Amino acid sequence: MKGYLLKNYGLNKSPLAPSRLTLGLKRVIKNPMYYFIIFGIIMLIIGNLSVKKVLPYSLSTGLATTFAYSIASVGFCLLMGYSGLASLGTGGFIGIGTYSIYYVMTVANLPFIFALVAAVGIAVVIGAIVGFISLRIEGIYLCILTLGLSEILRNLFVVLQDTIISSKFYLFGNSVQRSSGIFIVTVALVIVMIITQNIINSPTGRAMLAMKNSTSAAQAMGVSLMKYRLTAFIICTVYASLTGIMLMIVIRAAQASNSAGFYALITSLNILAAVIIGGYRSVWGAVFGTFIMYGLQTVLLSRVQFFVDNPVVITFISGILVILVVMFYPGGAAQLVREAKNGIKKLIRKIKECRYGKDI
Amino acid sequence: MAYFLNNLFIVILPICITVIVTLAITVIFKTSYTTNFAQGVISAFGAYVAAKCLNSAGLSIWLAVPIGAVAAMAIAIFVDVVIFRRGRYVNGLGKQIITMGLISIIVGATPLIFGAQTPKFGKFVEGNQSFTVGGEQVTVTNNALVCLGITIAIVVLIFVLLRYSKWGLSVRATASNEYVAEMVGINTHIVTAISWGLAGALGAFAAAMAASNSTEISHVYIMTNYQVNAFLAGILGGFATFYGPVVAAILIPLASSLITWFGNTVGIPSLSGWAMVIVYALSLIAIFFKPQGLFGKRTVKKV
Incomplete structure (x- = not known):
């Protein structure tokens, strides 16, 4: 009894024992969610300063683009690092988001929430289709098949409407300027990161990891391949379509027939490279890799005169970086x-x- | 009928280009076990070199294109010897990502070397052939016919080499199992290097054909669409054989052209925009029901 009292009411509290406050703080700090929120707050402050021109303005556009693409990268990280599936359809899936926001908000003049529902709904259907395909076809073949699916979507977009511009964007009845897009994107990214981290640490994440290491062993342990492959692809597709929505908020225009545009093969490859550079089993790594691929040029290198004169050098260096990482530092x-x-x-x-x- | 023939003759050039790119991708896939995403940009680089010879040095196109092919070949061999040989035991996905890193490198390097403006490109042969069928004019460009001739020559040559030469035997051995091929004394390093060189040269020819169609090299991604079609053709035909992808590469542009023709005949001209969507969808359905491809062989996988 005495021991119980001592233990629970701190009767024998020695001066070295941590207080309840520090214990609580420690528990908060050990929680990965804490870092995501801190990251979000810091980025919101930087974005705010940048929009108010205290920091250079290009910082906010660079970061906003990076964060928008990061959402797709985080989904891809879950797909590749945890389920062992690879897809080259990211470009096409991004298009789902951009076109649903265009058709719902600019053409039909409905509120944002409908665009979100439409994008997520279509993405779930397409993700489920790819998931079913992945049950029959694996590896490089699956990669090329998703590439084919992405091309179907891209051709569809070209036929529907090649260039889309949605100049106005309303959130809860308020018009949102293009420059304040960074706030929405940052909040979305933080939410996505928290959800993904929770999925990774949940039984779903462990089942996916088991499936990645050996499909046969996972099936023997009662992991349903269909359920988790579908889940992985649906999450990846939904995140990619969210990226499309965010890109539309930040950039406001897209062209489907552009061979270096949002929906082209190059986007899918860049996302893949971003996840590889960052380390394919880490949410933070995915964001960092995306920054290297998409943000570095606008945020940092545009300050250096040499890179302003020769912007292609950055593409060149990023290619070398990717190869070096894959060969020597996987x-x-x-x-x-x-x-x-x-x-x-x-x-x-x-x-x-x-x-x-x-x-x- | 005349309209049908005209439609068919327009699609000759895309078929030639797709067939050559598919062949290049298949050769690399069989010997290096990876899909070479950089095929398109390596080809485009070869075409840029050819255009440079054409515009600055004033060479004839028959000399410029082989020079471009040699340049593309040199790059491809360099890639294999310097990067892939060291990363030989990098897994399949890693190899794919290396090829995509190559895309960035070449896309970055091309404007540095050749300048920013789009280079002009000539036709192999000027002029048209036209004749009348059922009282209507049917036209086919000489350029397309020459490209068709080159393509047939290349394809026949490669298939004969694969079937009857010692190099072909070693390629087929490497394709079936690299380790066993090494064990029986085949120098797989040389086989893969030659395959990469061949793929680079073929790609340069294909890019030159694509450029000759539009009189300029519009950008460095000129081959991306053909490359995507070629990947799909590889899967549709089945990478297990060499002829399967080639047949599928003929089918894909042909089917798209036939859909356009059908749409115009039936009275739905808007179908032409949807042609590629329909072809891709049909291919995906075919692959879904035959995952080994139309001409593939079923492989038994050990657990």
């Missing part, structure tokens, strides 16, 4: 951070050993 940036963390821990331990002697 874990990507996430692994780099992990190793750096371990290195610092080791260093601290060594310093302690030097000062206080070896702990036996």
Whole structure:
């Protein structure tokens, strides 16, 4: 009884024992969601300063584009890193979002929520179709098949309406300027990151990982391939269509027949490269990789005169970077951070050993 | 009838280009076990070199295109020897991503080397052939006929080499199993290097044909659409054989042209816009029911 009291009411609280407040803080800090929210707040502040021209304005456009594409990357990270499936359909899936927001908001003049519902609904259907296909066809073949599906969508867009422009965007009845798009995109990205992290840590994430390592073993353990492949593809497609919506909020125009545009093969490949550079099993890595592919040029390198004169050099360097990462450092940036963390821990331990002697 | 023939003659050039690109992609797929996404831009690079020879050095197109092909071949061999040989045991997805990194490199390097403006490109032969069928004019460009001739020559040559030459035997052995091929004494390094070189050269010819159709190289992504069709043709025909993808590569542009013709005959001209959508959808349905492809062989997978 005495022990129970001591333990639970802190009767024998020693001066070294952590207080309830620090324990609570520690629990908050250990939670990965905390970092996502902090990240979101910091980015909102930076965006605000940038929109008010305290920081350079190009910062906000660069970050907004990066975050928009990051949503698709995070979905792709879940698909590739956790389910072991690869798709090259991201470009076409992005188109679902852009066209539903265009048709619902600009043509039909309905509120934003309908566009969201339409985009998610169509994305779920298309994701389910790809998921069913993935049950029969695997590997590189699946990649090319999704590429074919993406081309179907792109051709469909060209036939429907090649160039779409939606100059006005309303949220809850208020007109949203193009420059304030960064706030919406940041909030969306943070929500997506939190949802994805929860999926990864849930039984669904573990089932996906089992499925990635061996389909036969996973089936033997009672993991339904159909259920989780469908889930993975649906999540990836929905995220990609969300990216389309966000790009439409940030950029406001798209052309389907442009061979370097949103829906082209190059977008799907860039997202794939972003996930690889970042380390394909990390949500943070996906965002970082997307920043390298899409944001670096606008945010940082446009300050350097050399890169302003030769913008193609950046494309060149990013290509070399991708190849080097794949060949020599397959874990990507996430692994780099992990190793750096371990290195610092080791260093601290060594310093302690030097000062206080070896702990036996 | 005349309208049908005209439609058919327009599609000759796309068929030739798709067939050659498909052949290049199939050769690389069989020897390196990866889909080469950089095929299109390597080809475009070859065409840029050819255009440079054509415009600056004033060479004839019959000399310029082979020079471009040699340049594309050199790049492709360089890629295989320097990058792929070191990353030999990188998995399939890794190889795909390496080829996509190559896209960025070449897309970045092309304007640095050749300047930003779009280079002009000539036709192989000027002029038309026209004759009357049932009282109506039917026209076919000489350029398309020459390209058809080149394509048939290339395809026949490659298939004969594959079937009867020692190189063909070693390619087929490497394609069926790289490790066993190495064990029986085939130098798979040389086989893959030659295959890459061949694919680069073929790609340059295809890009030159595509450029000759539109009198200029509009941008470095000129081959992307053909490349996407070629991938789909590879899957549709089945990568298990060499002839399957080639047959599918003929079918895809042909089917699209037939749909356009059908739409105009029945009285739905808007069908031409939907032609590619319908062809892709039909291909996907075919692949869904025959995952090994139309000419594929069923493989048994061990657990």
